[in-house]
Amino acid sequence: MRPLRTYRVSALVLRTRNLGEADRLLTLLSPERGKISAVAKGARRPRSKLASLQLFSLATRLQLAAGKNLDIITQALVRLSFPALRKDVTRFAYASYFAELADALSEPEEKNRRLFDLLVYGLCLLERGLDPEVLARAFELHIVDLSGYGPEIEACVSCRKPLAAEPMGFSPPSGGIFCPRCLAGKRGLLSIHEQARQALMALRGLRDLANLQPEKMALSPNTKKEMERLLHAQIAHHLDRKINSLSLINRLRSQGPQGEQPARSAG
Numbered sequence: 001m002r003p004l005r006t007y008r009v010s011a012l013v014l015r016t017r018n019l020g021e022a023d024r025l026l027t028l029l030s031p032e033r034g035k036i037s038a039v040a041k042g043a044r045r046p047r048s049k050l051a052s053l054q055l056f057s058l059a060t061r062l063q064l065a066a067g068k069n070l071d072i073i074t075q076a077l078v079r080l081s082f083p084a085l086r087k088d089v090t091r092f093a094y095a096s097y098f099a100e101l102a103d104a105l106s107e108p109e110e111k112n113r114r115l116f117d118l119l120v121y122g123l124c125l126l127e128r129g130l131d132p133e134v135l136a137r138a139f140e141l142h143i144v145d146l147s148g149y150g151p152e153i154e155a156c157v158s159c160r161k162p163l164a165a166e167p168m169g170f171s172p173p174s175g176g177i178f179c180p181r182c183l184a185g186k187r188g189l190l191s192i193h194e195q196a197r198q199a200l201m202a203l204r205g206l207r208d209l210a211n212l213q214p215e216k217m218a219l220s221p222n223t224k225k226e227m228e229r230l231l232h233a234q235i236a237h238h239l240d241r242k243i244n245s246l247s248l249i250n251r252l253r254s255q256g257p258q259g260e261q262p263a264r265s266a267g
């Protein structure tokens with residue numbers, strides 16, 4: 001029998017599922033190879049050297065052996081495990097949402113360092129306690145931009161003139177905003193005001209998420225709502241799957257502000 005081909009990557013755990021008696025099946029996002037499905041054998045045994053490979057763990061020097069169907073993790077060094085966001089149900093829900101979006105918008109064998117970096121930044125900022133709602137808008141806009149589905153928010157999607165005058169309307173199938181002249185007679189548009197459009201432009205202008213300062217943006221509840229509606233409509237239009245963690249976020253929001261609550265166990 002020939003020895004298995006091995007390789008090394010850095011990776012973040014996007015998804016975990018129990019497998020057999022003590023194994024864990026992991027979906028990993030790596031900058032070098034995109035999405036990888038791999039088995040961590042014995043990882044559910046407390047003394048396993050792979051036990052620390054859990055949901056959201058960021059591991060470097062992850063060594064894998066290429067299998068026929070699934071790759072096998074043989075070594076891992078967990079660098080970041082994001083303990084604070086695991087202890088807070090709201091932050092945990094947003095972290096799950098970020099990971100689910102990255103999962104939906106990445107492919108196996110597709111190198112994507114920028115997507116990987118975006119997700120790691122997103123989780124680090126959640127861990128630090130940044131306002132998750134504004135952070136989520138920045139994350140959504142940057143991830144759709146990276147994936148080539150970024151909405152047109154600078155110029156009218158029809159006449160290409162710069163936007164500013166109201167009323168304006170966003171069309172998910174057109175992927176952009178119509179100016180007051182061009183929106184006449186259009187149906188199914190989402191109303192958007194200049195404040196929300198400007199805020200989205202500011203989020204797009206951030207070189208990376210680490211520069212985000214939600215408290216300085218002073219967004220009104222209505223502006224936040226318009227930004228969210230536009231981005232969610234844009235994402236829903238381009239994804240062929242439902243993002244399950246959004247319903248958890250919405251449920252938590254409808255219950256109002258809560259204190260620190262233990263998140264459900266990860267894996």
Ligand SMILES: [Zn+2]
Nearest residue numbers: 156159179182
């Ligand atoms: Zn126009």
